[in-house]
Amino acid sequence: MARGTLARVLPLGGQMRDNPAMETKTYTDVGRRTPPSPRRRPGLRGIWLLVLLAWVVLAVVGAMAVHGEFRQGVDQRADRLLESLDYSLESRQAELARIARILAKDQRVRELMSQAKAMVALEGGGGGGDGAQALRRELAEAVTPISIELIHGQDRVLQFHLGAESISFLRVHAPEHFGDELAEVRPLLGQVFRQGRGAVGFEVGRVFSGFRAVEPVWAPDRSGASRVTGTVEVGTGVAPIDAYLQESLDARAALLLPASLAEANIWDEMRRQRNIAPVGDGSYYLDGPAVDHPGLAAALEDVRSDEQGRWRFAAEGEQWLGVLRSVPIFEASNGRAARLLAVESVEGLHAGMQQRLVTLLLAVFLAFLLTVGALWLLSRWQGTRWMVVVDQAKTERDALFQLSPQPVELTDADGWTLQVNEAFRQVFGAAAFVDVAESSESCDAPEEPRWSGRGLEGLQLEAFQRAVSRGERWNGALRLPSPLGEMGWFRVQVVPIRDELGQTYRLWWFFQDVERERRAVAVAQAERDRLDDLLSASPAVIYTFPVDRPDHVEYVSANIREILGYTPDELLDGPDWWAETLHPDDRERAIREGDFNAWADDRKQSRYRLMRPDGTTLWVTDNARLLRDADGRPERVVGALIDAQETVALERRLAESERLYRSIVEGVEEAIFLVRVGPEGTFRFLANNSAHARATGLSADAFVGQTPADILPPDLAGGVQAHYRRCLDEGRTIRYTETLDLPAGRRRWRTTLTPIRDEEGRIVLIVGVGVDLGEF
Numbered sequence: 001m002a003r004g005t006l007a008r009v010l011p012l013g014g015q016m017r018d019n020p021a022m023e024t025k026t027y028t029d030v031g032r033r034t035p036p037s038p039r040r041r042p043g044l045r046g047i048w049l050l051v052l053l054a055w056v057v058l059a060v061v062g063a064m065a066v067h068g069e070f071r072q073g074v075d076q077r078a079d080r081l082l083e084s085l086d087y088s089l090e091s092r093q094a095e096l097a098r099i100a101r102i103l104a105k106d107q108r109v110r111e112l113m114s115q116a117k118a119m120v121a122l123e124g125g126g127g128g129g130d131g132a133q134a135l136r137r138e139l140a141e142a143v144t145p146i147s148i149e150l151i152h153g154q155d156r157v158l159q160f161h162l163g164a165e166s167i168s169f170l171r172v173h174a175p176e177h178f179g180d181e182l183a184e185v186r187p188l189l190g191q192v193f194r195q196g197r198g199a200v201g202f203e204v205g206r207v208f209s210g211f212r213a214v215e216p217v218w219a220p221d222r223s224g225a226s227r228v229t230g231t232v233e234v235g236t237g238v239a240p241i242d243a244y245l246q247e248s249l250d251a252r253a254a255l256l257l258p259a260s261l262a263e264a265n266i267w268d269e270m271r272r273q274r275n276i277a278p279v280g281d282g283s284y285y286l287d288g289p290a291v292d293h294p295g296l297a298a299a300l301e302d303v304r305s306d307e308q309g310r311w312r313f314a315a316e317g318e319q320w321l322g323v324l325r326s327v328p329i330f331e332a333s334n335g336r337a338a339r340l341l342a343v344e345s346v347e348g349l350h351a352g353m354q355q356r357l358v359t360l361l362l363a364v365f366l367a368f369l370l371t372v373g374a375l376w377l378l379s380r381w382q383g384t385r386w387m388v389v390v391d392q393a394k395t396e397r398d399a400l401f402q403l404s405p406q407p408v409e410l411t412d413a414d415g416w417t418l419q420v421n422e423a424f425r426q427v428f429g430a431a432a433f434v435d436v437a438e439s440s441e442s443c444d445a446p447e448e449p450r451w452s453g454r455g456l457e458g459l460q461l462e463a464f465q466r467a468v469s470r471g472e473r474w475n476g477a478l479r480l481p482s483p484l485g486e487m488g489w490f491r492v493q494v495v496p497i498r499d500e501l502g503q504t505y506r507l508w509w510f511f512q513d514v515e516r517e518r519r520a521v522a523v524a525q526a527e528r529d530r531l532d533d534l535l536s537a538s539p540a541v542i543y544t545f546p547v548d549r550p551d552h553v554e555y556v557s558a559n560i561r562e563i564l565g566y567t568p569d570e571l572l573d574g575p576d577w578w579a580e581t582l583h584p585d586d587r588e589r590a591i592r593e594g595d596f597n598a599w600a601d602d603r604k605q606s607r608y609r610l611m612r613p614d615g616t617t618l619w620v621t622d623n624a625r626l627l628r629d630a631d632g633r634p635e636r637v638v639g640a641l642i643d644a645q646e647t648v649a650l651e652r653r654l655a656e657s658e659r660l661y662r663s664i665v666e667g668v669e670e671a672i673f674l675v676r677v678g679p680e681g682t683f684r685f686l687a688n689n690s691a692h693a694r695a696t697g698l699s700a701d702a703f704v705g706q707t708p709a710d711i712l713p714p715d716l717a718g719g720v721q722a723h724y725r726r727c728l729d730e731g732r733t734i735r736y737t738e739t740l741d742l743p744a745g746r747r748r749w750r751t752t753l754t755p756i757r758d759e760e761g762r763i764v765l766i767v768g769v770g771v772d773l774g775e776f
Contacts, residue, residue: 051371059364063357070353074321074346078310081251081323085342086733088244089211089327090752092236093200096213097771098669100198100234103143103158104215112139113230114219116169117162128179136170136178143172157208160217162230164193169230174207182206185265188330189231192216196228197774200750201330202338204265209257209287209338210237211327237287238340251344252296256284256303258336261329279303284339295320295343303341312346319350407511413468413496413504415451427513428480455479464494471496471504477514488515532558539563540640543571547596547626547634551576554636563643565612583609583617590622596637602626607644619644671695671749671770673703675724677763683707683724686765695772697743716740727753728763737773748773 103109112135119131139160146158158172166182166189183190188201198215212235216228238255245251259278262285266276271285279286280303291297298315299322310323320343327338401408407424411417420428451457455478456464467474474494479487490511497506513519541564542557553571560566564581571577582590586608593606604624609617624639671692676684688696688703696703698711708717708724719738727734733754740749749770756765 048372048375051375052368055364055368055371059361062360062364066353066356066360070349073349074312077321077344077346077349078323081245081249081321081342081344082310082325083732084245084249084251085241085253085323085325085340087754088241089325089340090733090735092240093211093213094670094752094769094771096211096234096236097198097200097215099146100213100215100232103146103232103234104198104217106142108142109139109160109232110217110219110229112142113160113162113169113217116160117229120162120167120169132169136175139170140172140175157210157212157233157235159233159235160230161189161193161233164190166190166193166231171207177207180206188212188214189233192231193228202327203330204257204261204338205235206265206267207270208235208237209262209266210235210255241340245342245344249344251342252293253340253342254291254296254300255287255327256339256341257287258329258338259283259285261336262287281305293343294318295322295345296341299341299343303339318345318347320344321346407513409509409511411507411509413507415454415507418506424511427511468494468496468504468507471498471502480511488513490514540642542638542640544636544638546636550594550637551579553577560641563641564610564618565614581611583611585609594624596624596626596634599624599626602628607648610641619648621647666690671772673768673770675766675768677728677766681725681728683721683766692770695744695747695770696740697745711742713741723751723753724766727755727766731755731763745775747775 116132116135116139119129119135122129122131143158159168160170161167161182162169164183166186168178168180168182171177182205186203186205188199188203192199192214193216196216196218198213200211200213202211203209212233214231214233217230217232218226219229221227238253242253245253256279257276259282262271262276270276274287275290276285276287278284279300283305284303286300291300294316295318298313298320302311302313302322303324310321312319312321314320322341322343325340325342327340329336329338401419401421404421405423407427408421409417409424410419451461451464460476464474464476473496476492477489478492479489481487491514492512493510495508495510496504497508499505538557538559540557541560542555543553544555545551545553556568556571558568560568560571566577566581579587579591590606590608593604596602596604602625604622606622606624607619608622609619611617621642621644622639623642624637626637627635629635666689668689669691671689673688673692674686676686678684685703685706688698688700693699693703703711708720711717712720720740723734723736723738733752735750735752737748737750740747750773751771752769754767754769755763756767758764
């Protein structure tokens with residue numbers, strides 16, 4: 001390479017000295033005084049091992065955290081599945097009890113049941129005579145409308161029984177079967193007949209097993225007194241519960257019967273027809289129909305006689321969650337309970353866990369590789385081999401030189417470039433680095449210094465050379481080129497370095513960009529333009545105004561044209577634009593809410609209407625914040641106007657839905673009440689429906705806002721609060737029977753309490769549903 005070509009490559013006109021020793025010794029020349037022996041320290045071997053151990057520990061801890069999060073998610077799914085199972089079961093039982101009461105109180109049903117009892121006794125007790133057959137057909141026709149709606153597609157039964165022996169008179173779901181005595185098999189029927197009071201429970205019958213609601217049928221005898229002549233029974237199986245879970249959670253459910261009870265109670269013909277067969281280890285029977293769901297089929301194979309509660313399993317390449325809920329059988333002699341089995345897919349949670357584990361391991365592996373690479377580069381930068389001892393003095397000196405934010409260059413006395421730092425490369429480019437060996441081969445003889453390449457000419461060059469020859473510092477301003485060919489002004493300081501003879505043999509060049517402020521202003525303007533573009537794309541109109549001139553808008557984002565139809569110039573130049581565009585019906589309130597002196601925590605949120613230029617109105621939500629100076633004095637207000645048109649419409653629809661929901665709650669026959677749970681665990685009644693007010697004698701005015709101790713005797717209030725406390729502690733729906741003295745009299749209640757949680761998972765409300773069991 002020719003010397004002239006080399007000079008053009010260097011951005012400041014500097015040249016590399018033809019001396020190979022400068023490749024490793026940039027601060028000394030061959031033949032000069034040898035520097036003192038450098039201090040030495042161990043290399044990076046220990047650091048590398050510590051980094052490896054740290055990343056391994058991080059990967060293990062992260063994997064444990066991800067798996068723990070997955071287990072927590074599965075437990076939350078199991079709790080939700082059990083709560084949904086309980087809600088479905090309780091709601092179905094309440095519905096069955098209501099239907100049974102309606103049928104038992106029907107005057108036509110009571111008359112036919114009274115005649116049927118007498119006719120069966122007259123014809124011999126079996127119920128197969130002509131008179132009994134005629135009454136059976138007449139009773140079936142009387143309940144046909146409700147039976148069709150009740151039984152069709154819902155796996156439900158409707159049955160009428162006679163006398164204390166509970167002789168089956170009419171099975172609407174199986175009319176060909178009648179005349180068998182069920183009192184011994186079905187103790188619930190005998191209890192209802194003897195006590196004359198309805199009851200709900202689970203039983204295994206001859207044809208059907210499930211949840212049953214039984215009510216006594218009263219009819220006058222010959223003396224005119226009312227007596228229980230028989231019972232009416234409404235029951236359901238697992239199909240409605242399965243349908244509810246499938247619709248709400250995409251889960252499935254099945255009913256399991258104790259094997260001994262299923263074999264003893266259910267007729268063989270019915271077991272074959274309804275696919276009632278043993279599952280798991282044979283201790284339970286599946287109460288049909290046949291299962292066609294992969295998760296449910298796999299869970300049935302895992303059913304054992306011991307309690308499982310909840311478990312996770314795999315089936316057909318998916319992860320499933322199974323839960324079991326015990327269902328007590330009414331007065332079962334062996335103490336065994338039926339079970340409700342529900343399964344739900346947790347494949348999404350499992351796939352998410354696996355994805356997070358893979359991401360974590362890849363991130364740790366990549367970070368480990370980057371760390372190792374950084375350590376290797378550090379060792380190479382220090383001029384040492386990988387994981388060997390390094391020169392600490394040289395490392396510290398080079399680090400100080402390279403880390404300087406100011407462009408620095410080291411040259412010899414003739415302007416030949418020896419070394420530059422990273423800041424110099426960024427400002428003037430990397431062309432100053434030319435291979436020393438290449439320059440030595442192409443340079444036959446030294447050439448006179450060429451200071452013009454550095455912008456030194458005329459009187460300025462003379463002052464520079466005079467200062468350098470004396471070993472004095474020189475300061476000046478030079479116009480230098482960048483790698484892109486642009487010229488810029490720099491403040492330059494040159495510091496000479498003397499050798500042991502007092503002669504200048506090195507020059508330190510320090511450069512300061514005096515055009516940085518101009519570029520900083522340009523960058524700030526570009527950032528402002530990008531901010532304007534960002535705010536213009538936002539759905540909110542951003543604005544600000546000083547507190548001493550609230551009618552003067554300092555800034556408003558350009559998207560106001562799209563949202564409100566005004567240009568920013570109309571707001572910035574117009575007098576008190578905001579007050580003039582307020583809707584007349586909202587102006588007084590909006591101006592009052594806009595007084596920042598009354599804002600809580602220096603913030604406000606207000607909703608009002610603004611007038612568009614075309615005369616239409618727009619609901620907006622105004623979120624504003626008051627900014628204060630360092631002394632706490634109000635300085636300016638910054639706010640955002642958000643289009644709230646859809647929000648207002650949604651709130652109106654929600655209000656209509658609330659009114660509809662209230663009308664439904666007020667129209668049901670069950671007594672419903674709401675209890676608020678205070679922060680300190682207190683209970684206070686929040687609301688009740690009309691059925692509750694009629695049954696208890698407590699109007700809403702006398703009920704709302706009271707505690708149990710305010711309306712009940714101390715002994716009863718303590719019991720009621722204990723039930724509320726149990727519901728709060730267990731965090732699930734509970735059921736119990738209680739007797740209360742209320743203004744309407746002493747009555748017995750079957751009460752269901754369901755906890756309601758807020759967004760943070762805390763129980764804040766308890767919903768109670770009471771079924772009046774009659775006077776005690």
